[in-house]
Amino acid sequence: MIQFDKVVKRFGDVTVLRELDFHVKPAERVTLIGPSGSGKTTILRLLMTLERVTSGTIEVDGQCLSHMKRGDRTVPADEKHLRQVRKKIGMVFQQFNLFPNMNVLRNITEAPVRALGVPREQAEEKARELLEMVELSDKALAHPSQLSGGQQQRVAIARALAMEPEVLLLDEVTSALDPELVSGVQSLLRDIARSSNLTLLCVTHEMNFARDISHRVLMFDQGQIVEDGPPEQIFNEPEQQRTRDFLQAVLDA
Amino acid sequence: MIWDWNWALEILPQLLTQGLLVTVQATLGGAVLAFALGLVVALLRRSRRAYISRPVGAVMEFIRSTPLLVQLFVLYYVLPDFGFKMTALTTGIIGLGVHYAAYTSEVYRAGIDGVPKGQWEAAIALNMPRPYTWISIVLPQAVRRALPALGNYVVAIFKESPQLSVITVVDVVGLARGVGSESFRYLEPMTIAGLFFLLIAIPASMLIRRMERRLDT
Numbered sequence: 119m120i121q122f123d124k125v126v127k128r129f130g131d132v133t134v135l136r137e138l139d140f141h142v143k144p145a146e147r148v149t150l151i152g153p154s155g156s157g158k159t160t161i162l163r164l165l166m167t168l169e170r171v172t173s174g175t176i177e178v179d180g181q182c183l184s185h186m187k188r189g190d191r192t193v194p195a196d197e198k199h200l201r202q203v204r205k206k207i208g209m210v211f212q213q214f215n216l217f218p219n220m221n222v223l224r225n226i227t228e229a230p231v232r233a234l235g236v237p238r239e240q241a242e243e244k245a246r247e248l249l250e251m252v253e254l255s256d257k258a259l260a261h262p263s264q265l266s267g268g269q270q271q272r273v274a275i276a277r278a279l280a281m282e283p284e285v286l287l288l289d290e291v292t293s294a295l296d297p298e299l300v301s302g303v304q305s306l307l308r309d310i311a312r313s314s315n316l317t318l319l320c321v322t323h324e325m326n327f328a329r330d331i332s333h334r335v336l337m338f339d340q341g342q343i344v345e346d347g348p349p350e351q352i353f354n355e356p357e358q359q360r361t362r363d364f365l366q367a368v369l370d371a
Numbered sequence: 372m373i374w375d376w377n378w379a380l381e382i383l384p385q386l387l388t389q390g391l392l393v394t395v396q397a398t399l400g401g402a403v404l405a406f407a408l409g410l411v412v413a414l415l416r417r418s419r420r421a422y423i424s425r426p427v428g429a430v431m432e433f434i435r436s437t438p439l440l441v442q443l444f445v446l447y448y449v450l451p452d453f454g455f456k457m458t459a460l461t462t463g464i465i466g467l468g469v470h471y472a473a474y475t476s477e478v479y480r481a482g483i484d485g486v487p488k489g490q491w492e493a494a495i496a497l498n499m500p501r502p503y504t505w506i507s508i509v510l511p512q513a514v515r516r517a518l519p520a521l522g523n524y525v526v527a528i529f530k531e532s533p534q535l536s537v538i539t540v541v542d543v544v545g546l547a548r549g550v551g552s553e554s555f556r557y558l559e560p561m562t563i564a565g566l567f568f569l570l571i572a573i574p575a576s577m578l579i580r581r582m583e584r585r586l587d588t
Contacts, residue, residue: 166496197501204498215493219511228507229497281497 119144119317125174134160136341147318149328152338158321162287166209167200208283212290214270216262223258226277248276268299288320337361379559390543397463398529404468409475434473447538463535478520482513522579526572
C-alpha cells in the first residue's frame with residue numbers, strides 16, 4: 119500500500135530522512151516510535167503531501183506520490199496529480215486543526231461537498247452517522263471553540279473519515295490532550311482500527327496505545343529505521359541497544 | 372465674537388441634511404470601495420505570478436506615497452482630458468476608495484498571514500480545491516481578524532472626506548465654509564461641523580474597540 123524507496127528529506131542543512139526504505143501492506147497498522155527529531159512526523163507529512171521529498175520516491179497503492187510521468191520523463195508531481203493521489207489518504211493532526219469558522223457538522227461535510235462533489239444532504243447524513251460513532255451526536259451544531267480538546271479531536275477523526283480514505287495518518291493525536299481525555303480518543307481509534315480495513319500509520323509517544331493498535335512497530339533514530347518488528351517483540355525483547363535506551367527513557371518519564 | 376444660539380439653530384438643519392448627507396455618502400461609498408478593492412489587491416499581491424504581484428505592489432506603494440489631495444486633483448481635473456467624466460461626488464468616492472484600498476489591502480494581508488498554518492494543512496489533508504480553501508476557510512478567518520482595523524479605516528475615511536471640497540464636493544465642512552463666508556461668521560457653522568465629526572467618530576471608535584476586545588477572547 120505504501121512504499122518508500124530511498125527517500126531523503128533535507129530542510130536546509132539538516133537531513134531528516136536518510137535513504138529511507140520501508141513498506142506497509144494494505145490494512146496493516148504500523149506505529150512509528152522514536153525520539154523527537156528522528157523523522158517520524160516528516161514521514162506522515164511527506165505522505166500527506168505537506169512536504170516534498172528531496173530525493174527518492176514514495177508510492178501509494180501503486181501510484182507514485184512525489185513524481186509523475188510526462189511522456190517518458192519523470193517529473194515532480196503537479197497539483198492535479200497530487201489531488202488524485204491524496205484522495206486515498208487522510209490525516210489527523212496533533213493540534214486538531216478544525217475550522218473555527220464552521221460548526222461541527224460543516225467541518226465534516228465541507229470537504230466531501232467541495233472536493234468530492236457529494237450532495238450536501240447526503241454528506242450531512244454521513245456526517246451524522248460519523249458523529250454518532252464518535253459519540254458527539256449532540257454537538258453537530260456546536261462550534262469547535264465550545265468543545266473540549268478530546269471532543270475536537272474526535273470531530274477531526276470523523277472529518278478525516280468522511281473522505282473515506284484508504285490510508286489514515288495519525289500524528290501524535292493525543293499529545294495535545296489533557297491526560298483524562300487521552301483514553302477516550304485512544305479507545306475510539308482502537309475501535310475504528312479493528313472494525314475497518316484502513317491502513318494505519320501512527321506516530322505516538324503512548325507505548326501502550328502503540329502496543330494495542332499496531333501489527334508492526336518501527337523504531338526510528340536519526341532519520342533511519344533501527345528496528346522493525348511486531349509490538350510484542352519490540353516492547354518485550356528489543357534487539358537494539360538504541361531501542362532499549364529509548365523505551366527505558368519513555369517508561370521513566 | 373460671541374456664540375449666537377439663534378443663528379446656530381437656524382443653520383443647523385441645512386448643515387445636517389445637505390452637508391451631512393454628502394459626507395455620509397462619500398464615507399460609505401469610499402469605505403465599501405476600499406474594502407472590496409483592498410481585498411482584490413491583497414489577493415493579487417499574493418499571486419505566485421510575479422508579473423501580477425509586482426506591478427500591483429508598485430501601484431499601491433505609489434498611492435500610499437502621494438497625498439490624497441493630489442490624487443483627487445488628478446482624478447477630477449486631469450482625467451476628463453482623457454475622456455473620463457464623472458460627477459464630483461463619484462470622483463471623490465473613487466478617490467477615497469482607491470487611496471484607502473492601498474491601506475486596507477495591508478490589513479487583509481495581515482489577516483491572511485494570521486491564519487494558522489494548520490488550517491492550510493488541514494485543507495490539503497482534506498483535498499479541498501484551492502478556490503474553496505480560500506472561500507470557505509482562509510478568507511472568513513482573515514476577514515474576521517481584519518474587521519477592527521477595517522473599522523478604524525472607516526473612521527479615517529470619514530475624517531478625511533472634507534478633502535473632497537477641493538474638487539467642489541460640498542460636504543458638511545464645505546457647506547459650513549459657504550455659510551461662514553456669506554455671513555462672515557465662522558464660529559457657529561465650523562463648530563457645528565466639528566461636533567458632527569466628534570459625535571460620530573467617538574461612538575464608532577468605541578464600537579471598534581469593543582469589537583477588538585471580543586475578537587481577542
